[in-house]
Amino acid sequence: xxxxxxxxxxxxxxxxxxxxxxxxxxxxxxxxxxxxxxxxxxxxxxxxxxxxxxxxxxxxxxxxxxxxxxxxxxxxxxxxxxxxxxxxxxxxxxxxxxxxxxxxxxxxxxxxxxxxxxxxxxxxxxxxxxxxxxxxxxxxxxxxxxxxxxxxxxxxxxxxxxxxxxxxxxxxxxxxxxxxxxxxxxxxxxxxxxxxxxxxxxxxxxxxxxxxxxxxxxxxxxxxxxxxxxxxxxxxxxxxxxxxxxxxxxxxxxxxxxxxxxxxxxxxxxxxxxxxxxxxxxxxxxxxxxxxxxxxxxxxxxxxxxxxxxxxxxxxxxxxxxxxxxxxxxxxxxxxxx
Numbered sequence: 001x002x003x004x005x006x007x008x009x010x011x012x013x014x015x016x017x018x019x020x021x022x023x024x025x026x027x028x029x030x031x032x033x034x035x036x037x038x039x040x041x042x043x044x045x046x047x048x049x050x051x052x053x054x055x056x057x058x059x060x061x062x063x064x065x066x067x068x069x070x071x072x073x074x075x076x077x078x079x080x081x082x083x084x085x086x087x088x089x090x091x092x093x094x095x096x097x098x099x100x101x102x103x104x105x106x107x108x109x110x111x112x113x114x115x116x117x118x119x120x121x122x123x124x125x126x127x128x129x130x131x132x133x134x135x136x137x138x139x140x141x142x143x144x145x146x147x148x149x150x151x152x153x154x155x156x157x158x159x160x161x162x163x164x165x166x167x168x169x170x171x172x173x174x175x176x177x178x179x180x181x182x183x184x185x186x187x188x189x190x191x192x193x194x195x196x197x198x199x200x201x202x203x204x205x206x207x208x209x210x211x212x213x214x215x216x217x218x219x220x221x222x223x224x225x226x227x228x229x230x231x232x233x234x235x236x237x238x239x240x241x242x243x244x245x246x247x248x249x250x251x252x253x254x255x256x257x258x259x260x261x262x263x264x265x266x267x268x269x270x271x272x273x274x275x276x277x278x279x280x281x282x283x284x285x286x287x288x289x290x291x292x293x294x295x296x297x298x299x300x301x302x303x304x305x306x307x308x309x310x311x312x313x314x315x316x317x318x319x320x321x322x323x324x325x326x327x328x329x330x331x332x333x334x335x336x337x338x
Contacts, residue, residue, distance in 0.1 A: 020082065060087060063209030079141065079142075082138075086134045087205060090204075099113065099114060113126065135152065138151055146218075154208065155204075162195065165195030223288075223292045224237075225237035225248075227292075241270065241271050243269025
């Protein structure tokens, strides 16, 4: 990815924010919420979401561009930007709550939100609003997409892990604390860093981009529709009879001889079992199963290679970022059978 394309992606990322902010405000207005509450919501979002470095949000767009290995279309960049701004909303609601718990006076060179004169502990509810806004935007832009549930579950899992890390971080300074340095250890510190920061800051933007890229996962779905056993997958494959444009038929047609291509032309998309069986025979004849295994392995090794190229730190060669945060997600998809 060139510096020029990265700059373009970052510009388009910034341009998405007013659209998404107004989506939220228009939804509040449509629900009959009073204007003073709408104005407060806008102020909450502008104060707490805007003003940071936005590294996490921009990382979603950058990661998708790397995975696609080409210039992103405006639509692709916008969809990635939606997820990126959901990342920034995630960051914002966590920081608002964290500042209250830590009784911090300032954030980003100005008073923390709860320290603003007319805000106070209303900030607790404002943090919840920012969290809810994140899921509103996910639903608005992805509910009709196949990966919608995956996006929601991924954010939910990250909230769960981040709050776990937050507790590990907060307990030693809580009102019930007992000052005992014997309870401090590098293992506790490591777990706090992983759960409070690493999963959210490093794992989540990459995982979102991988889900948004979606091609390897869609290939899996296509192959499972052809080769999966109904008793295992819980459904009967219908792509062949429904004339779906899938990785299976594209790959089979590309490797078929003239006779096999004619069978595919005559039988693919026909609503009868005999035609479907003929298509399946061609899929087997061209070695579709073996080609799928090879494709999946190539993708798996390519992504693992990206993980291995993560820069090393100077502290005994320890990675700056623990590559496990990437491989955990990858292993969830590798050799998926349903």
